[in-house]
Amino acid sequence: MNADERAGDPQFVTELLFTDGLPAMDDEVGYRGAVAARAAGITYRQLDYWARTELVEPTVRGASGSGSQRMYGFRDILVLKLVKRLLDTGISLQQIRIAVEQLRAAGIRDLAGTTLMSDGASVYLCTSNDEVIDLVSRGQGVFGIAVGKVLREVESTLVEFDPTAPDPVDELGARRTKRTA
Numbered sequence: 001m002n003a004d005e006r007a008g009d010p011q012f013v014t015e016l017l018f019t020d021g022l023p024a025m026d027d028e029v030g031y032r033g034a035v036a037a038r039a040a041g042i043t044y045r046q047l048d049y050w051a052r053t054e055l056v057e058p059t060v061r062g063a064s065g066s067g068s069q070r071m072y073g074f075r076d077i078l079v080l081k082l083v084k085r086l087l088d089t090g091i092s093l094q095q096i097r098i099a100v101e102q103l104r105a106a107g108i109r110d111l112a113g114t115t116l117m118s119d120g121a122s123v124y125l126c127t128s129n130d131e132v133i134d135l136v137s138r139g140q141g142v143f144g145i146a147v148g149k150v151l152r153e154v155e156s157t158l159v160e161f162d163p164t165a166p167d168p169v170d171e172l173g174a175r176r177t178k179r180t181a
Contacts (some may be wrong), residue, residue, distance in 0.1 A: 029060070029073070029074075030058070030060030030061055030071025030072060030073060031060075031071065031072050031073075031077065031158065031161065032069055032070075032071065032072075033047055033048070033069065033070050033072070034173075035072075035161050036058075036072035036076065036077050036080060037080075038157075039077050039080075039081070039154060039157045039158055039161065040080035040081040040083075040084055040154070041081065041084050042080060042084050044172060045172075046084075047080065048172070050080070050083070051063070051070060055083065055093075055096070055097055055100065056076055056079050056080050056083060056100075057076075058070040058071055058072045058073070058076055059072070059073045059075065059076055060072060060073045060076075074154065074155070074158065077154050077158065078147075078150065078151055078154050079100065081150050081153065081154050082116065082145065082147065082150055083096055083100070085145050085150065086099070086116070086118070086123065086145070089118060089120075089145075090120055091118055091120070091123060095121070095122065095123060096123070098123075099116070099123035102125075103125065114126070114127055114147045114148070115127075115144045115145065115146050115147065116144065116145045116147060117144045117145075126144070
């Protein structure tokens, strides 16, 4: 089932990663790929690959053929930024895929109070100070990503973007334009 089919499915609403604890955002507002990539700090090529391999699919509008544009929602961009942060810390994309699937399955409710941790080989979900202490006391070196902080970064970055403004040319769009000229 692709993003467009899921968007119309009432069951999918409960499957969205990070549904609570987010600022009130209009689900109809979407950001084009180049804007979503910039806001998440990734390349357009990464964004395209992650969408095609279903790691992070756009929930506002999926691509439906040549010339169509994916539209990413706030939650999508938040997940993109979290994936980028995990990649930056050395976690493999395969482990990140597993972590994202587990987060979706867990039905996270309090996003701002959630921290993702890793020992470099695995990703841990921490929702209380007790969990953090337990992880550290095992002797594993860990790092944390405060999801609430990433949420605020994405929110403040998106405030700068006007969703109605023309989309800046992305690298793939530039190549297509160059070929047709």
